[in-house]
Amino acid sequence: MNSTGLSSGTGFQPVGLEHGLAARATPLIAVIDTGICNLRSVTKALEAAGAAPRVIRAPAGMPAAARALVLPGVGALRDCVASLRATGLAETTRDWIAANRPFLGICLGMQALFDYSEEGGGIAGLGIFPGKVVRFARPPEYKIPHMGWNTVRFTQPASPLAATLKPSGESFYFVHSYHCVPADPALVLAESDYGGTFTAAIARGNCHATQFHPEKSQARGMQIYKNFAAIAQSHSPSC
Numbered sequence: 001m002n003s004t005g006l007s008s009g010t011g012f013q014p015v016g017l018e019h020g021l022a023a024r025a026t027p028l029i030a031v032i033d034t035g036i037c038n039l040r041s042v043t044k045a046l047e048a049a050g051a052a053p054r055v056i057r058a059p060a061g062m063p064a065a066a067r068a069l070v071l072p073g074v075g076a077l078r079d080c081v082a083s084l085r086a087t088g089l090a091e092t093t094r095d096w097i098a099a100n101r102p103f104l105g106i107c108l109g110m111q112a113l114f115d116y117s118e119e120g121g122g123i124a125g126l127g128i129f130p131g132k133v134v135r136f137a138r139p140p141e142y143k144i145p146h147m148g149w150n151t152v153r154f155t156q157p158a159s160p161l162a163a164t165l166k167p168s169g170e171s172f173y174f175v176h177s178y179h180c181v182p183a184d185p186a187l188v189l190a191e192s193d194y195g196g197t198f199t200a201a202i203a204r205g206n207c208h209a210t211q212f213h214p215e216k217s218q219a220r221g222m223q224i225y226k227n228f229a230a231i232a233q234s235h236s237p238s239c
Contacts, residue, residue, distance in 0.1 A: 073108025105209030
C-alpha cells in the first residue's frame, strides 16, 4: 500500500496538509473508483455525513492520512473485480481489511469480498471472506432484480454502523439480482426478506459492507454514512 501522499489526480497533496486534515473533525476517506460505480452520489453522501472523500484509482493515490476506505459498485461484478485487479487495488483492499482499518463496501463492493459469484457463468471474487454470491431463486411473483425499498433486521444491533437505527424495520433501497451467502453466519450484520431471507449487510471488526445503497436510502442511509464517518474518525491513520 503506497502512502506517498499523491492525490488521485495529477497534482501532489503535501503529506503535512493531509495530516492536518486528519487531525481535525473531518475524517479523510478514500473512495475507490472502479469506473463502474455511482461515484458522485457516494462522495456527495460522505461529504454530507461530515467526511472528506478522496477518489483513488490506483494504490499510489491512497492518501497517507486516509482513515477509511470505501468500495462502491453498480453493474457487473466481473468488471468491478477486473478493475480492482488491473489497478492493484484488489491487494490494497485485502491489506486494508486485514489490518482491521475502517472499510465500507456498497452493493458490488460487498459481493466482491467473497470467494465466488454465479454471475456471468461464474467469477472468482477477492476471497477476503469465505462464501459465495448466488442469483435469487424465487417464485414467479418475485421479480428479479430485487429493486426498491425493503426493511432490514440488524443481527448485530450493537454494531457502530447501526448506531441510532432500530434493530428491526428500518427501510433501505436495494437494486440487485444476486445476494451473498457467507460461510460464517456470524459475519451477517443485517438480513432482509424477499421471498426468503437474504444477507443485507455484513460486518467483522472495522470491515462493513451493505447490499443496499445507503446513498439512495434517504435519512436512514445518511445515518449509515454518518455512523461510518464516526468509525473512521475514531481510527488513527497510518503514518
